[in-house]
Amino acid sequence: MIDMMQVARREIKMGFRNPWAYSFLILFCTFSLSLLIINSQNIVEGYSGITGSMLSLILYLLPLMTLFLGSFSLTSEKEEGSWQLLSTYPMGTMSFIVGKYVGLSIVLLTIVAFGYGLMGFLSGFLGTSFDSTTYFLFLVFSCGLVMLFLTVALFIGSLSKNRWQALTISVSIWFFAIIGWPTILISVLGLLPYLWIKPLLVALTFINPAELVRLFVVIKLGGGSILGPEYFQWVEWIQKPSGSLLFAAVCLFWIVGSIIIVYWIWERGRSRG
Template identity: 50%
Template structure:
């Protein structure tokens, strides 16, 4: 536990000294303020066109930044020799990887919190803000994306040897999950009998955290009709009281599973030299 805390604090120090973090903060604040200026129709009580635009832009921005910062954190230690030094210490993989994950998670959540706080303070003086419930769900949306994609970033960092190699993986995974997912699903499922589409889409959605988080938040905002009849089972599940618990367990399981895979890949790479 002591090692875990030490590594977490180290990641916090490095993270808040990283100029990338402040560049991301400035970009995120500008992005949030831009959405606030667009939203001129008064308070939004649920899912609206502007809410959807904000979610989509968040979906493009946050996973990419999270993947880059998380993967570079690990590959940077490989390049500067810090990773090799870790092998000389009696340090468990759980403490090291868990400490890095939690430290980076706190840095990224802090940046998002500042961005939402600045926007919230400014919106309180205008007549074009979001309601508190919508604002809270949008914040939860951002935090969940960070948690899921930071775990994926740990896997990328365990596989990649250099920052350039990690960047290649980051762009490929980001493009697949965020940009290419819908057309790929349409192309694949379009070749199957109609009765197979809904169950297969439900199963395949479990493999893309961006998709299930997006559907969950849209349903929570009352915009379930937007995602189409193919996601009827998901909307029914989310709106059920037990759906929130199941969704939480799903997210936690995905994060822990990704971290376990990252740890296994790191050990495998170590023994292979």
């Protein structure tokens, strides 16, 4: 536990001395503020054009930021040799992985918190009326995205040998999950029997954190009816308070599962030398 805290502390320190973190912070703030200015005449409430475009912006930016910062942090451990050094200490691999995860999520969530703080603060001056439920939902949405994509980042960092490899894999995974997702699914599922499409779509949505979190927020914003009668029961479920619990459970499952697999990868690497 103390080991883990140490790793996390070191991670936060390194994170905030990393110029990358600040460049993403500036990027995130600039974009969200530009959106606010464009929509300064409208109210930000429920599922509308404004919240829809904000969702898209966040979906583009936050996963990319998380994947880069997360995977680079892990590969740098290998590249700079600090992992080799840490391996000689009597410290468990699990403490190392969890410490990394906790430290990185604090760094990323602080960036998100700063962005939202600035956005909410300035919206008061710009005359945009921000509905509080919508604001909190967006905050939860962003945090969820960061936490889930961080597990993916840990994967990438564990599997790649250096920063360049991590960068390439990060960008391709980002493209696959965010932009190429419908294209790939529509083309592949088109080859399958008609009746398989819907269950497969639902199952695959649980695999893609971006879609999972996006749909959760769209439904919570009150836009569930746009998904049509096919998903009526899902929508009803998620709209209830127990739906949030279900969502939290799925996220937790995601995080714990990935950390265990990442742990296994590092443990294997450690024993080999």
